[in-house]
Amino acid sequence: MKKLLIIAFSLFLGFTSYCQVKPYDENIDAVKQINQAIKQANKENKYVICQVGGNWCKWCLMFTDFAENTKSIKQAIDKDFIIIHVNYSKTNKNPEAMKLLENPARFGFPVFVILDSNGKRIHTQNSSYLEKGEGYDEQKVLDFLKQWTPSAVKTLK
Numbered sequence: 001m002k003k004l005l006i007i008a009f010s011l012f013l014g015f016t017s018y019c020q021v022k023p024y025d026e027n028i029d030a031v032k033q034i035n036q037a038i039k040q041a042n043k044e045n046k047y048v049i050c051q052v053g054g055n056w057c058k059w060c061l062m063f064t065d066f067a068e069n070t071k072s073i074k075q076a077i078d079k080d081f082i083i084i085h086v087n088y089s090k091t092n093k094n095p096e097a098m099k100l101l102e103n104p105a106r107f108g109f110p111v112f113v114i115l116d117s118n119g120k121r122i123h124t125q126n127s128s129y130l131e132k133g134e135g136y137d138e139q140k141v142l143d144f145l146k147q148w149t150p151s152a153v154k155t156l157k
Contacts, residue, residue, distance in 0.1 A: 030097030053110035054089040080149040
């Protein structure tokens with residue numbers, strides 16, 4: 001009976017981890033993905049956040065979960081940004097997209113690249129400055145987002 005329970009539990013864990021939605025699509029054309037997000041941002045008067053990383057990256061997955069499940073962060077992103085997950089992995093480093101985003105991988109992963117509604121890169125954010133302990137700091141992330149909204153950037157011009 002004990003062996004049967006162990007096998008059933010192992011199958012359950014394997015199935016649940018297999019069924020988790022992976023935010024990074026290794027097969028997508030990242031340049032096309034970025035261009036579609038820019039078009040949408042232009043129509044909606046928003047900016048684009050390119051969250052560069054991969055499904056292999058614990059911190060990338062943690063940020064995605066944090067952003068989707070922290071009400072204040074989700075609201076801030078939905079209000080002013082189009083967020084996309086730009087894959088960078090051993091099997092697909094998306095070199096054209098990395099060139100377009102001005103080689104953000106040098107900052108580690110995840111790294112956030114803010115594009116204005118015309119596709120111009122206006123900021124690259126090292127995610128380590130948004131961390132606290134073994135996770136992300138809500139206030140630091142909110143401050144980062146508020147500093148790079150369309151209205152905040154236009155105020156500086």
